[in-house]
Amino acid sequence: MTDGTETTPAHRYTAALAGQIERRWQDYWADHGTYHAPNPVGPLAEQDKQLPSDKLFVQDMFPYPSGGGLHVGHPLGYIGVDTFARFNRMIGRNVLHTLGYDAFGLPAEQYAVQTGTHPRTTTEANIANMRRQLRALGLGHDERRSIATTDVEYYRWTQWIFLQIFNSYYDEKQDRARPIADLEKEYEDGTRATPDGRPWSELSRVERREVIDSHRLVYISDAPVNWAPGLGTVVANEEVTPDGRSERGNFPVFRKNLRQWMMRITSYADRLVDDLELLDWPEQIKTMQRNWIGRSRGANVRFAAGDAHIEVFTTRPDTLFGATYMVLAPEHPLVERLTANEWPEGTDERWTGGAATPGEAVADYRREASRKSELDRQENKEKTGVFTGSFAVNPVNGERIPVFIADYVLMGYGTGAIMAVPGQDQRDWDFATKFGLGIIRTVQPSEGFDGEAFTGEGPAINSTNEDLSLNGMGVEDAKKAIIAWLEEHGHGEGTVQYKLRDWLFARQRYWGEPFPIVYDEDGLPIALPEDQLPLELPDVEDYSPKTFDPEDADSEPQPPLAKATDWVEVTLDLGDGPKKYRRDTNVMPQWAGSCWYQLRYIDPTNTERFVDPENEKYWMGPRPAEHGVNDPGGLDLYVGGVEHAVLHLLYARFWHKVLFDLGHVSSKEPYRKLFNQGYIQAYAYVDSRGFYVPADEVEETDGRFFYNGEEVRQEYGKMGKSLKNIVTPDAMAENYGADTFRFYEMSMGPLEISRPWATKDVVGAQRFLQRLWRLVVDEETGALRVSDAELTDDDLRRLHKTIAGVREDYAELRFNTAGAKLIELNNYVTKVYGATQATPRALAEPLVLMLAPLCPHIAEELWHRLGHPDTLVYGPFPQADEKYLVEDTVEYPIQVNGKVRSRVTVAADAGKDDVQAAALADEKIVALLAGGEPRKVIVVPGRLVNVVL
RNA sequence: GCCCCCGUAGCCCAAUUGGCAGAGGCACACGACUCAAAAUCGUGCAAGUGUGAGUUCGAGUCUCACCGGGGGCACCA
Structure with a gap:
C-alpha cells in the first residue's frame, strides 16, 4: 500500500494525494454547478446561454436508499453512465444526468420498524449517507434535479398523476385514454347507451357514478387478489413468485376476495406488446415482457351442453374437428349445472373417480383440488379429473363429447374451459390416453413423426362437414376459414387473450403515497381537487402494519392509516358545502414513484406542472431525424439490472402511455434505449x-x-454482509482513490457482463494512473515536466490511432477497451519519454483529456497544472486526424494453405496484383512452391495473402 | 421439458465482425533501485479458443450435435 511514508517521493500519486485532489475537485464542481444542465424554459433555464439542440438524457435505475450503504457492486452502472455522460458532455452535448431515490416502500418501512424510528428519519439519513458515498465517486450529477419519491413536493405530483388516471377511461375505438368527462357527455347526449338501456337522466346519482366508475383506468374491484398475511398487505401479480410467495420477504400468498384498487393496464396490453418493436432494448427483456403480457390470438367457441353453453378459448380453432372431450376448471361456475344425477349407461370406470354418482365424484375432486397449492399443481403433472356425467355437442360436426373437470385447466386463464384436442395437444393427449378417450388427428404429422400429439405445421385432415372443408389447408388458412364459419353460424368468434391482469395498486402499509381519494356517504370514491394536493401522510402512533401468521389465509388486511381516525374522518367542502368524508386508508405501491421520475428529473422545481411540455419535448420528445421515423422518444440511455423486467419497466411504460394519451407528454415511451449492466x-x-x-x-x-x-x-x-465478503467504495477510495476505483471497475470487462471482484487487481489501475501522473508531474519536486517538443511521426500515429479508437469505444459503452487503449498509449509514452527530461505537451494533454470521462479528478488536476484555468468537463475532446490513421506501408502475412509462412511489406496503396506479385516473389514462398504453380491466390486488401497449393 | 445468452493463457478480459489468436490488467519469473524489504521501474513467460463434426482458400467468429455455466418460461388451452 502506498501511504506516503518517507521513502515515497513527496509528489507521487498515492491514495492520500488522490484523496486530496478528489475532494478539491468535488468541491469545485459543486461550487461552480459544473453539472447543471440548462432547460429550454422555466426555473432551470439559462437566459444568457445558447441551448445546444444536441442533448443527451441518461439515467440510472432509481436506487432504494438502504441502511447498509453501498458496496462496490452498486455503483458499477452509475460509473458507466457517468463515463458515458462525461464523454458526451466533452463533445458538446447538453447532458442531463442526475440520481434520485426510490425511498418509499416496504424495505424502508421494515428497516424503520427494526430501528424503531420514523421511516422519514431513517430514509433521510440513508439518503444523506448514500449521497456522501456517491459524491466521493465523482459522479457528475446535476444535484438540483435529484429528487426522492418521499419528498412531499414529489409525491404531490404522483398523486396528481393518479388523479389523471382516475379521471380517464379507455376509448376502444380511438385506442387511447380520454378524460372521463368525455364519457359522461356521451352518456348524457345518448351517443353511448347505458348498460341496462335506460336513459341517462333516469339513473340515480349513485347509479350514474357506478356506471362511470366502472370505466375508470383506476377503479375499485372486489376480486381475488394476492394477500400475504406475513407482510400484512396485498401485492400485485408481478410481485408473486412462480411458487406462490411474495417476492419481498418470501411469505406465502393467498388468493382472497378483497375490495382493492386496480389499474387498468390490460387496456394497454396490445400497445405494450406492439411498441416493444420501437424500443432499443435487450431482446431478453422484450421477451420477458411479451411472455408476461402473454397475448394469444385464437377464438372463443361455444359448445351446447343441455340447456347451457360452454364457452372455450382456443388458439387452435383449426383443430376443432379433433375435439373429443371437454374440460372445465374445477372452480368453473357451470360445473354444478353440468353435474348429472347419475352416471350415464356404460360410463368408463376410470372416469368416475370411484364414486357412486357424478355429484360425489365432482364434490370429492373439487375438494381435493382446492387443497392443492399452486406448487403442488405445478409439480404433479400427472393428469387427474372426473367426468361430470354430461355431454356437450361439437358445433362443427354434432358429435356428443363428454365433459370433464380437471385441474390442468385453470380458471384464471381464458374462459376456464377448454375443448380437448389430444391429436394436437400433448396435455390433452396425456389425459386422453389415461382416461381412454378418442384421439383424432386433424393435422397431418410430418414424415417420420413418431411423437404423440403433433403440434407442428401441416395440412389439415379429417376436417369436413356439409358446408365446410379445411382439409389440405395449412394451419393459418384453416384458422381463418374456421373462424369465418364459426362467426357466420353464431358458434363463436376470433378473439385475443392475455395473461396480463390488471395491476393491483393498493398496499396496506404506512410508508407510501396516500390516495388522494375520499368516500362520501354512499361509499363512492371522490377525487380530491387538485388544489388540495399534496395529501400528506399523517403521523401515527404505530406506523408498522398489522402482520399475521404467514399461513393464516383467513386474516384480513388492517392498514395502519385506518388507525389515524382524526385524519380519516374529515369535513371538506368539495363544491356543495362542508360535508363529512372518509379518507382512503391504503397507500400506493412502491412502483408508483418510479413510474414517472424521469419526467420530474426534467423539471424538478416546477410548481405549476409535473413537467413543462417544452422541457419534456426537448429532453424526451421523438427525434425522427436521429432515430428514425418510428422513434417513440424517451430518454436516451437507461441503465440498470435485469430484475425489473416486468415490474417497474412495464408499469412505467403504462403510466407514460396514459400521460401521452392525455396530451401531457410528447413521447410515447419513457425509455428509448435500455441497457442491462452485469453484476459484480x-x-x-x-x-x-x-x-x-x-x-x-x-x-x-x-x-x-x-x-x-x-x-x-x-x-x-453475491456480495453480502452475511457472506462476509463486502467491499465498499469507501474502502476503495481510502486505499486507492476514487479515480483508481472507477478505472478498475470499468476495466474489469464489458458493462453488461457479470464478473468477480478482485481487490488485488485494483493495483493495476493505480499503477497506470501513477505512470500517467509521473509523465506530467515530477514526483520529487512536484514541478510540471512537459515540453513543447514536436511529436515524431510515430508519436502522431500512436496518438491519433488511440483517439479514434477511444472515441468509438466511449460512444459504444466499451469502457474496458477504451481504458486498455489509454494504458497502451501511456505505456508507449512512458517508454519513449519516461526517462527523458520532459513529456511533449502535445501528448500529455490529449492523454489527460481522454482519461477525463473515466477518471475525472486526476484529469482535472493535471489539466489545471498544465495551465488551463477552466474545467475540462466541457471538453475539448481530442479529434483524430485522418492523415495519421493511414499507413504508408502494410505488412502482409503470407499464408500457404491457411498457415502463415512468410511476410512481405508493400506500399499501402499497392494494387492486388502488386501484392500478389510481391507475395509470390518472396523467397520462402518460392521455396514452398518448388517451381509449381499455385492453384489459387487470394489477396485480401490490407489483410493478408493466401496461396493455395 | 421448451427458449435465450456465455465458454479464448493460472485469473479478469481483447481480437477491425470470416483474414496473422493478444490490446490491457492481475499473478508468476528475472533484472534495476535498496543494507534489506515494500513500493516503483524494466524485461520476460504463458492458451491454439469447452468437445466433436461440417461449410470455406481461410473459423474464436458461420452451421449442426454434445458437455459445462448463467438466465427466462413452464399444465396459459
Missing part, C-alpha cells in the same frame, strides 16, 4: 462448520484456500 460478484469462504469467514483474510495456496491455517471452501455469488 464475489467469492465467499465457508469453514468446515459451514460458517462464513472474512473473505479478505483468506489466503490462497496452490488453488486451495486457508483462513487462519484452516482450509476453507470457496463459493461464488
Whole structure:
C-alpha cells in the first residue's frame, strides 16, 4: 500500500494525494454547478446561454436508499453512465444526468420498524449517507434535479398523476385514454347507451357514478387478489413468485376476495406488446415482457351442453374437428349445472373417480383440488379429473363429447374451459390416453413423426362437414376459414387473450403515497381537487402494519392509516358545502414513484406542472431525424439490472402511455434505449462448520484456500454482509482513490457482463494512473515536466490511432477497451519519454483529456497544472486526424494453405496484383512452391495473402 | 421439458465482425533501485479458443450435435 511514508517521493500519486485532489475537485464542481444542465424554459433555464439542440438524457435505475450503504457492486452502472455522460458532455452535448431515490416502500418501512424510528428519519439519513458515498465517486450529477419519491413536493405530483388516471377511461375505438368527462357527455347526449338501456337522466346519482366508475383506468374491484398475511398487505401479480410467495420477504400468498384498487393496464396490453418493436432494448427483456403480457390470438367457441353453453378459448380453432372431450376448471361456475344425477349407461370406470354418482365424484375432486397449492399443481403433472356425467355437442360436426373437470385447466386463464384436442395437444393427449378417450388427428404429422400429439405445421385432415372443408389447408388458412364459419353460424368468434391482469395498486402499509381519494356517504370514491394536493401522510402512533401468521389465509388486511381516525374522518367542502368524508386508508405501491421520475428529473422545481411540455419535448420528445421515423422518444440511455423486467419497466411504460394519451407528454415511451449492466460478484469462504469467514483474510495456496491455517471452501455469488465478503467504495477510495476505483471497475470487462471482484487487481489501475501522473508531474519536486517538443511521426500515429479508437469505444459503452487503449498509449509514452527530461505537451494533454470521462479528478488536476484555468468537463475532446490513421506501408502475412509462412511489406496503396506479385516473389514462398504453380491466390486488401497449393 | 445468452493463457478480459489468436490488467519469473524489504521501474513467460463434426482458400467468429455455466418460461388451452 502506498501511504506516503518517507521513502515515497513527496509528489507521487498515492491514495492520500488522490484523496486530496478528489475532494478539491468535488468541491469545485459543486461550487461552480459544473453539472447543471440548462432547460429550454422555466426555473432551470439559462437566459444568457445558447441551448445546444444536441442533448443527451441518461439515467440510472432509481436506487432504494438502504441502511447498509453501498458496496462496490452498486455503483458499477452509475460509473458507466457517468463515463458515458462525461464523454458526451466533452463533445458538446447538453447532458442531463442526475440520481434520485426510490425511498418509499416496504424495505424502508421494515428497516424503520427494526430501528424503531420514523421511516422519514431513517430514509433521510440513508439518503444523506448514500449521497456522501456517491459524491466521493465523482459522479457528475446535476444535484438540483435529484429528487426522492418521499419528498412531499414529489409525491404531490404522483398523486396528481393518479388523479389523471382516475379521471380517464379507455376509448376502444380511438385506442387511447380520454378524460372521463368525455364519457359522461356521451352518456348524457345518448351517443353511448347505458348498460341496462335506460336513459341517462333516469339513473340515480349513485347509479350514474357506478356506471362511470366502472370505466375508470383506476377503479375499485372486489376480486381475488394476492394477500400475504406475513407482510400484512396485498401485492400485485408481478410481485408473486412462480411458487406462490411474495417476492419481498418470501411469505406465502393467498388468493382472497378483497375490495382493492386496480389499474387498468390490460387496456394497454396490445400497445405494450406492439411498441416493444420501437424500443432499443435487450431482446431478453422484450421477451420477458411479451411472455408476461402473454397475448394469444385464437377464438372463443361455444359448445351446447343441455340447456347451457360452454364457452372455450382456443388458439387452435383449426383443430376443432379433433375435439373429443371437454374440460372445465374445477372452480368453473357451470360445473354444478353440468353435474348429472347419475352416471350415464356404460360410463368408463376410470372416469368416475370411484364414486357412486357424478355429484360425489365432482364434490370429492373439487375438494381435493382446492387443497392443492399452486406448487403442488405445478409439480404433479400427472393428469387427474372426473367426468361430470354430461355431454356437450361439437358445433362443427354434432358429435356428443363428454365433459370433464380437471385441474390442468385453470380458471384464471381464458374462459376456464377448454375443448380437448389430444391429436394436437400433448396435455390433452396425456389425459386422453389415461382416461381412454378418442384421439383424432386433424393435422397431418410430418414424415417420420413418431411423437404423440403433433403440434407442428401441416395440412389439415379429417376436417369436413356439409358446408365446410379445411382439409389440405395449412394451419393459418384453416384458422381463418374456421373462424369465418364459426362467426357466420353464431358458434363463436376470433378473439385475443392475455395473461396480463390488471395491476393491483393498493398496499396496506404506512410508508407510501396516500390516495388522494375520499368516500362520501354512499361509499363512492371522490377525487380530491387538485388544489388540495399534496395529501400528506399523517403521523401515527404505530406506523408498522398489522402482520399475521404467514399461513393464516383467513386474516384480513388492517392498514395502519385506518388507525389515524382524526385524519380519516374529515369535513371538506368539495363544491356543495362542508360535508363529512372518509379518507382512503391504503397507500400506493412502491412502483408508483418510479413510474414517472424521469419526467420530474426534467423539471424538478416546477410548481405549476409535473413537467413543462417544452422541457419534456426537448429532453424526451421523438427525434425522427436521429432515430428514425418510428422513434417513440424517451430518454436516451437507461441503465440498470435485469430484475425489473416486468415490474417497474412495464408499469412505467403504462403510466407514460396514459400521460401521452392525455396530451401531457410528447413521447410515447419513457425509455428509448435500455441497457442491462452485469453484476459484480464475489467469492465467499465457508469453514468446515459451514460458517462464513472474512473473505479478505483468506489466503490462497496452490488453488486451495486457508483462513487462519484452516482450509476453507470457496463459493461464488453475491456480495453480502452475511457472506462476509463486502467491499465498499469507501474502502476503495481510502486505499486507492476514487479515480483508481472507477478505472478498475470499468476495466474489469464489458458493462453488461457479470464478473468477480478482485481487490488485488485494483493495483493495476493505480499503477497506470501513477505512470500517467509521473509523465506530467515530477514526483520529487512536484514541478510540471512537459515540453513543447514536436511529436515524431510515430508519436502522431500512436496518438491519433488511440483517439479514434477511444472515441468509438466511449460512444459504444466499451469502457474496458477504451481504458486498455489509454494504458497502451501511456505505456508507449512512458517508454519513449519516461526517462527523458520532459513529456511533449502535445501528448500529455490529449492523454489527460481522454482519461477525463473515466477518471475525472486526476484529469482535472493535471489539466489545471498544465495551465488551463477552466474545467475540462466541457471538453475539448481530442479529434483524430485522418492523415495519421493511414499507413504508408502494410505488412502482409503470407499464408500457404491457411498457415502463415512468410511476410512481405508493400506500399499501402499497392494494387492486388502488386501484392500478389510481391507475395509470390518472396523467397520462402518460392521455396514452398518448388517451381509449381499455385492453384489459387487470394489477396485480401490490407489483410493478408493466401496461396493455395 | 421448451427458449435465450456465455465458454479464448493460472485469473479478469481483447481480437477491425470470416483474414496473422493478444490490446490491457492481475499473478508468476528475472533484472534495476535498496543494507534489506515494500513500493516503483524494466524485461520476460504463458492458451491454439469447452468437445466433436461440417461449410470455406481461410473459423474464436458461420452451421449442426454434445458437455459445462448463467438466465427466462413452464399444465396459459
